[in-house]
Amino acid sequence: MTKRMTPLMPDPLLLVILGPTASGKTALSLELAQRLGGEIISCDSLAVYREFEIGTAKPTREERRLVPHHLIDVAGPGEEFNAGDYSRLARQAIFDISERGRLPIVVGGTGLYLRALLEGLFEGPPRSEQLRIRLRRKADQHTIRHLHRILTRLDPDAAARIHPNDTPKLIRAIEVCLLAGERLSVMWERGREPLTGFRILRLGLDPDRNALYTRINQRCEQMFENGLIEETRRLLTAYQSPEAVDESDARPIARALGSLGYKQVVQCLRGEITPKLALWAAQQAHRNYAKRQLTWFRREPEVRWFSMFGNEVDVENEILPLVSKTDEAVSQGH
RNA sequence: GCACAGGUGGCCGAGCGGUUAAUGGCAGCAGACUGUAAAUCUGCCGCUCCUUGGAGCUACGGAGGUUCGAAUCCUCCCCUGUGCA
Numbered sequence: 493m494t495k496r497m498t499p500l501m502p503d504p505l506l507l508v509i510l511g512p513t514a515s516g517k518t519a520l521s522l523e524l525a526q527r528l529g530g531e532i533i534s535c536d537s538l539a540v541y542r543e544f545e546i547g548t549a550k551p552t553r554e555e556r557r558l559v560p561h562h563l564i565d566v567a568g569p570g571e572e573f574n575a576g577d578y579s580r581l582a583r584q585a586i587f588d589i590s591e592r593g594r595l596p597i598v599v600g601g602t603g604l605y606l607r608a609l610l611e612g613l614f615e616g617p618p619r620s621e622q623l624r625i626r627l628r629r630k631a632d633q634h635t636i637r638h639l640h641r642i643l644t645r646l647d648p649d650a651a652a653r654i655h656p657n658d659t660p661k662l663i664r665a666i667e668v669c670l671l672a673g674e675r676l677s678v679m680w681e682r683g684r685e686p687l688t689g690f691r692i693l694r695l696g697l698d699p700d701r702n703a704l705y706t707r708i709n710q711r712c713e714q715m716f717e718n719g720l721i722e723e724t725r726r727l728l729t730a731y732q733s734p735e736a737v738d739e740s741d742a743r744p745i746a747r748a749l750g751s752l753g754y755k756q757v758v759q760c761l762r763g764e765i766t767p768k769l770a771l772w773a774a775q776q777a778h779r780n781y782a783k784r785q786l787t788w789f790r791r792e793p794e795v796r797w798f799s800m801f802g803n804e805v806d807v808e809n810e811i812l813p814l815v816s817k818t819d820e821a822v823s824q825g826h
Numbered sequence: 827g828c829a830c831a832g833g834u835g836g837c838c839g840a841g842c843g844g845u846u847a848a849u850g851g852c853a854g855c856a857g858a859c860u861g862u863a864a865a866u867c868u869g870c871c872g873c874u875c876c877u878u879g880g881a882g883c884u885a886c887g888g889a890g891g892u893u894c895g896a897a898u899c900c901u902c903c904c905c906u907g908u909g910c911a
Contacts (some may be wrong), residue, residue, distance in 0.1 A: 510845090510882080513864080536861095537863060537864065537865090538864060546866085547864090548845085572862085573862095574861040574862070574863090575860085575861045575862095575863075576861040577861080578861090602863065602864080603859080603863075604859075604860080604863050604865090605863080607859095607860075608860075608861075611860085612860085613860050613861060614860050616860080616861070617861095618861070619861070626861095649907085653858095653859095654859090654867090655858080655865090655867055655868060656867095657867060657868080658858090658859090658866060658867040658868085659851090659866075659867085660862070660863090660865070660866050660867085661859075661867075663862095663865065664860095664861080664862085668861095672876095676860090679860090680860065684860070697882090731885085733863085747862065747865090748864085750862095750864090750865085751864040751865080752864040753864080754864090755864090775865080776852090776853080778864080779853095780853095781864055783854095783855085783856095784863090787856080787857065787858080787859095788858090788859075788863095790857095791858095791859095823905095
């Protein structure tokens with residue numbers, strides 16, 4: 493094997509940092525970005541919303557001044573934002589960063605968004621709120637199996653892959669079939685459009701479970717001390733939370749008010765639970781979430797795992813060699 | 827001190843003579859996931875052993891008792907809550 497004298501321009505590197513909430517992704521990403529001349533693309537379904545600050549653990553203003561961040565605060569609190577939007581915007585950001593000769597670093601905990609970014613989504617119709625309302629009403633009138641029966645009629649293959657109890661996924665599947673006039677499973681088979689043109693290096697953080705849970709508990713407590721309740725009160729005044737939707741209420745719905753931490757604080761503000769219980773429940777929810785994230789990320793291909801927190805990783809000896817090794821491998825034509 | 831009400835698996839909580847290792851829920855563990863994903867859903871869940879299916883052991887505050895059989899009935903004791911003193 494001879495070394496190329498005039499090697500083709502190798503694909504630029506794309507760094508991906510993934511891991512559960514509170515595993516130290518931010519710390520690691522900042523260090524790497526500074527050492528490698530990188531910019532960060534957040535991959536977080538809640539950090540995209542403006543005004544949701546404390547409960548989303550966004551990087552601080554100082555951190556964002558240190559390193560440019562993308563895909564944070566790109567949507568209004570009451571706006572609709574989904575995996576497709578994310579995929580498009582994030583890809584654009586990655587191309588722009590790379591164009592400028594900088595290293596794009598994707599950092600995130602939202603598995604679906606990461607997959608939408610790296611592997612793409614199937615080509616499907618957007619959601620139809622009206623159709624969804626109709627389907628949900630139907631579901632309420634019949635047994636739990638009803639939606640599944642409808643889907644089985646429309647697309648048996650898709651139905652076989654969705655559990656009869658999983659109402660939201662059934663609704664989306666039926667919606668797609670009806671709107672597209674085509675089977676979802678057929679659309680799936682046509683495949684996705686993955687992100688190409690980059691060598692992707694995935695770094696995963698998987699610290700000791702008990703230590704992670706302890707850190708999550710502390711971080712939640714910190715959020716409450718930093719004014720999560722006040723922040724939620726302000727948001728709740730301007731927006732409705734997704735549960736307890738009132739038809740006569742003109743305020744837009746902020747979906748993020750139903751997410752970890754905010755949901756529990758909303759219950760507290762409505763007088764349903766005490767602040768103490770809200771904290772306890774928020775901690776619980778974050779722990780459960782971290783576990784689900786790990787389940788998702790375990791399936792992610794080619795992840796270089798580190799069983800420690802992001803701030804504990806020996807960047808100099810553990811990661812920088814990986815980065816240059818990838819460079820080498822490609823320039824040698826492997 | 828007296829009178830009620832209670833003490834059930836890590837927690838909450840059903841059961842109130844056999845079909846009960848004991849309904850549920852939570853937590854825990856494992857899993858799924860193609861435009862609501864910080865969402866939604868699934869499985870396992872006393873211990874030990876073997877191959878699915880089982881086998882054995884330990885369990886319903888404690889000690890006795892009644893009974894073929896008790897978490898469930900009786901007696902005494904310990905503890906908790908409430909009311910009266």
